[in-house]
Amino acid sequence: MAEQRLTRYSTQKRVLVTGGAGFIGSHLCARLLGQGHQVLCVDNFFTGTRNNIGSLLGNPNFELLRHDVTFPLYVEVDEIYNLACPASPVHYQFDPVQTTKTSVMGAINMLGLAKRLRIPILQASTSEVYGDPAVHPQTEAYWGNVNPIGPRSCYDEGKRCAETLFFDYRRQHDVAIKIVRIFNTYGPHMHPNDGRVVSNFIVQALRGEDITIYGEGKQTRSFCYVDDLVAGMMAMMATSPDFTGPVNLGNPGEFTMLELASLVLELTGSSSKLQFMPLPQDDPKQRKPDILLAKAELD
Numbered sequence: 001m002a003e004q005r006l007t008r009y010s011t012q013k014r015v016l017v018t019g020g021a022g023f024i025g026s027h028l029c030a031r032l033l034g035q036g037h038q039v040l041c042v043d044n045f046f047t048g049t050r051n052n053i054g055s056l057l058g059n060p061n062f063e064l065l066r067h068d069v070t071f072p073l074y075v076e077v078d079e080i081y082n083l084a085c086p087a088s089p090v091h092y093q094f095d096p097v098q099t100t101k102t103s104v105m106g107a108i109n110m111l112g113l114a115k116r117l118r119i120p121i122l123q124a125s126t127s128e129v130y131g132d133p134a135v136h137p138q139t140e141a142y143w144g145n146v147n148p149i150g151p152r153s154c155y156d157e158g159k160r161c162a163e164t165l166f167f168d169y170r171r172q173h174d175v176a177i178k179i180v181r182i183f184n185t186y187g188p189h190m191h192p193n194d195g196r197v198v199s200n201f202i203v204q205a206l207r208g209e210d211i212t213i214y215g216e217g218k219q220t221r222s223f224c225y226v227d228d229l230v231a232g233m234m235a236m237m238a239t240s241p242d243f244t245g246p247v248n249l250g251n252p253g254e255f256t257m258l259e260l261a262s263l264v265l266e267l268t269g270s271s272s273k274l275q276f277m278p279l280p281q282d283d284p285k286q287r288k289p290d291i292l293l294a295k296a297e298l299d
């Protein structure tokens, strides 16, 4: 027993999770605590909530710091997961300048911390770096098809620039970087009003409101459950220092929006009707990860 405790103590890390009060971050914090690590959750509560981490607040290994990652941060930790950034169009388009600042200055500040402490840092990048892809499914080798001046660009280009910074910090300063490109993820703690399609359809169906379908509803998306995503992120952090990614993380199973809507109607037993609206600008028609690299490297 004493031996077990000793082993656990010696492998315990102090892990910084930026954006830790958000949807994915809160699950990551819980999983890290469950493995016996200490977690420092940093969040400015732009989209994250104390509710998401309510069950963690009493844990002596959990520490919460209200802080905006566009400002430097000086703390002592062993690993960084950089998730801070609004992720849904309604939220990242609310203050697009702040969105780009969060991705770019947030990356610079967290990379600076990783450089000073000589510790690994993982970036939560996104399938949006592929833009409206001309290649299907998207492999990590595809450079993307992104509009640099549209309403989604603050997020897409901010995340692309963050990836550039990660690789330059590696080339120039030998920082141990890891990049995962996250595809659509769903699960508990999603913001009910953030316009993401899974939560949108479920909330509309439960309220008996019309279900909003953009275009003809034939565009496809693939959805990954949050627990599987978090397992993939932690497996990525545990890879050897030579392996940087980027690695796609997601579920390659593909649904049209019409299929998703009919599944939600079936499961909720709702009598909501479908309402067809014009497609938003730069809305990708297809999105499906190629996850061969994740399968090979992360099992």
Ligand SMILES: NC(=O)c1ccc[n+]([C@@H]2O[C@H](COP(=O)([O-])OP(=O)(O)OC[C@H]3O[C@@H](n4cnc5c(N)ncnc54)[C@H](O)[C@@H]3O)[C@@H](O)[C@H]2O)c1
Pocket: 018, 019, 020, 021, 022, 023, 024, 025, 042, 043, 044, 045, 046, 047, 048, 049, 067, 068, 069, 070, 082, 083, 084, 085, 086, 087, 088, 102, 106, 124, 125, 126, 127, 181, 182, 183, 184, 185, 186
């Ligand atoms: N959910 C998805 O399907 C998805 C897909 C691709 C990429 N991602 C990426 O994963 C990460 C987490 O996404 P999420 O779905 O949990 O979104 P979320 O909005 O729930 O979480 C983001 C968190 O970052 C915090 N934040 C925002 N700006 C900040 C700042 N300047 N300083 C400190 N904290 C700040 C928010 O308050 C929130 O708690 C994001 O980087 C996002 O781009 C998510």
